[in-house]
Amino acid sequence: MRRGTLVALAAALALAGCGGSSDAKPTITVSAASSLKRAFEACAATLPGEDVRFSFAGSDELAAQIRQGARPDLYAAANTKLPQQLASAGLLDRPVAFAGNRLVLAVPAGSRIAALDELARPGTKVVIGEPGVPVGSYTRDVLARLPAAQRKAILANVRSQEPDVLGVVGKLAHGAADAGFLYATDVVAAGSRLRAAELPARLAPHVDYGIGIVKGSNHEAQAQAFVDSLTRGRCRQAMHRAGFEPPPG
Amino acid sequence: MRRLFGVAVVAALAVALAFLALPVAALFVDVGPGELLDSLDDQASLDALALSLEVTAIALAIIVVVGTPVAWGLATRRFRGRAVVVTVLELPLVLPPAVAGIALLAAFGPDGLLGDALDSAGVQLVFQTAGVVIALVFVASPFYLRQAQAAFEALDPALLEASRTLGAGEGRTFARVACPVAFPSLLAGAALAWGRALGEFGATLIFAGSLQGVTQTAPLAIFAGFATDFAGALALSVVLVAVSAAILLGIRLVARARPAL
Numbered sequence: 001m002r003r004g005t006l007v008a009l010a011a012a013l014a015l016a017g018c019g020g021s022s023d024a025k026p027t028i029t030v031s032a033a034s035s036l037k038r039a040f041e042a043c044a045a046t047l048p049g050e051d052v053r054f055s056f057a058g059s060d061e062l063a064a065q066i067r068q069g070a071r072p073d074l075y076a077a078a079n080t081k082l083p084q085q086l087a088s089a090g091l092l093d094r095p096v097a098f099a100g101n102r103l104v105l106a107v108p109a110g111s112r113i114a115a116l117d118e119l120a121r122p123g124t125k126v127v128i129g130e131p132g133v134p135v136g137s138y139t140r141d142v143l144a145r146l147p148a149a150q151r152k153a154i155l156a157n158v159r160s161q162e163p164d165v166l167g168v169v170g171k172l173a174h175g176a177a178d179a180g181f182l183y184a185t186d187v188v189a190a191g192s193r194l195r196a197a198e199l200p201a202r203l204a205p206h207v208d209y210g211i212g213i214v215k216g217s218n219h220e221a222q223a224q225a226f227v228d229s230l231t232r233g234r235c236r237q238a239m240h241r242a243g244f245e246p247p248p249g
Numbered sequence: 250m251r252r253l254f255g256v257a258v259v260a261a262l263a264v265a266l267a268f269l270a271l272p273v274a275a276l277f278v279d280v281g282p283g284e285l286l287d288s289l290d291d292q293a294s295l296d297a298l299a300l301s302l303e304v305t306a307i308a309l310a311i312i313v314v315v316g317t318p319v320a321w322g323l324a325t326r327r328f329r330g331r332a333v334v335v336t337v338l339e340l341p342l343v344l345p346p347a348v349a350g351i352a353l354l355a356a357f358g359p360d361g362l363l364g365d366a367l368d369s370a371g372v373q374l375v376f377q378t379a380g381v382v383i384a385l386v387f388v389a390s391p392f393y394l395r396q397a398q399a400a401f402e403a404l405d406p407a408l409l410e411a412s413r414t415l416g417a418g419e420g421r422t423f424a425r426v427a428c429p430v431a432f433p434s435l436l437a438g439a440a441l442a443w444g445r446a447l448g449e450f451g452a453t454l455i456f457a458g459s460l461q462g463v464t465q466t467a468p469l470a471i472f473a474g475f476a477t478d479f480a481g482a483l484a485l486s487v488v489l490v491a492v493s494a495a496i497l498l499g500i501r502l503v504a505r506a507r508p509a510l
Contacts, residue, residue, distance in 0.1 A: 060476035159376035160458025175360035
């Protein structure tokens with residue numbers, strides 16, 4: 001039981017926000033990737049049968065919390081790898097892909113940067129996600145497909161590795177950085193502050209979002225209803241409006 | 250009745266001790282010596298620790314050099330609006346660190362109030378080690394200012410009066426009498442500010458970013474490692490706790506060795 005105390009602490013942390021649920025409507029807790037914030041909040045407002053409480057952060061941080069004993073009802077990540085890993089570890093039930101997204105080059109609204117090769121120019125300030133967070137891992141996939149010299153020049157311009165997409169959005173929106181890699185939906189959510197430049201199709205990675213019910217959830221039915229509404233029900237429209245694509249297949 | 254209160258005090262002390270010590274003890278229980286050594290072999294952890302020591306030392310030097318005369322001024326002068334000034338100086342104490350980070354961006358960021366002025370002066374703070382120092386000074390200085398001001402206010406007026414009668418000006422009184430006498434309290438304030446700076450996370454991440462060797466201090470490296478390398482993050486936490494405890498203990502011993510006059 002080396003991890004016993006930490007498990008207990010992490011669980012207490014996760015549950016600390018769960019008090020005060022009314023008997024009439026069950027409350028489910030959803031740990032979701034930061035890039036889902038806009039869409040999921042809009043979605044929760046349309047659900048009649050349940051109250052939804054969110055914990056948004058980098059998908060990798062949320063997965064680590066679950067591995068350390070946190071027990072939300074649902075876990076939604078910006079890739080399908082992390083949900084699958086949790087499922088293999090016996091912590092998540094039947095993860096499914098529920099949405100697609102695109103990685104784009106994001107710049108402040110007034111920026112003149114339009115293409116990837118401009119990021120290699122000396123002095124350009126680039127922000128990317130940490131290697132562990134999905135957006136950072138997709139970014140590295142893109143960079144890996146570039147010629148070595150260009151990749152090195154861009155990496156040399158990286159000024160910060162942010163824990164999630166919101167960190168990248170913040171640095172760009174405040175004019176602190178010149179360019180970053182984000183999901184198309186993040187740029188939509190940022191409104192007029194950011195602009196997206198599409199990546200060439202041969203570079204663009206497949207971005208699929210996975211969701212699963214956390215083992216031991218006390219609200220399995222409500223959690224399943226939330227998942228269903230994402231692809232078939234009321235939340236589909238909220239997802240579409242936020243710029244998400246339908247899941248693959 | 251009196252005995253009952255005594256029991257209550259002891260019980261409260263036991264609860265406080267258990268509550269505050271348990272999480273720290275849990276860290277040490279969870280990390281084996283092997284993991285500890287492995288983490289010290291990790292370049293990112295080493296860079297983060299070295300950077301943390303560097304930026305907290307610089308920040309503390311700035312806080313003490315600028316803050317001590319400020320605290321003296323506030324302790325010895327009565328003027329209109331003094332309460333407002335003291336409140337403003339203490340405000341970072343109650344600001345959430347994320348708010349502090351955004352406030353620093355709004356002031357010193359490229360789009361901030363002083364953005365153009367700093368840019369034309371060739372000063373860059375965001376994404377730079379200097380930016381981390383700025384963030385630390387911002388969040389940690391009130392801890393020192395409060396303590397130093399209280400220390401100067403608690404000085405025996407007769408002592409300062411004696412210094413003046415013997416012909417010393419205010420500067421000399423401050424440097425030769427007030428500071429040496431208040432030294433243990435000033436040291437305690439410095440220790441508090443240093444501890445706050447060492448643990449700083451939110452303002453640093455938002456204002457300065459996170460890049461190994463440049464802006465990624467130990468708390469940022471621990472947060473990054475929580476998801477990807479839990480054992481490493483835990484080990485780095487233990488090292489940080491040990492280093493902090495050693496420095497706090499050292500300061501306490503120095504303060505005891507130099508009792509007030």
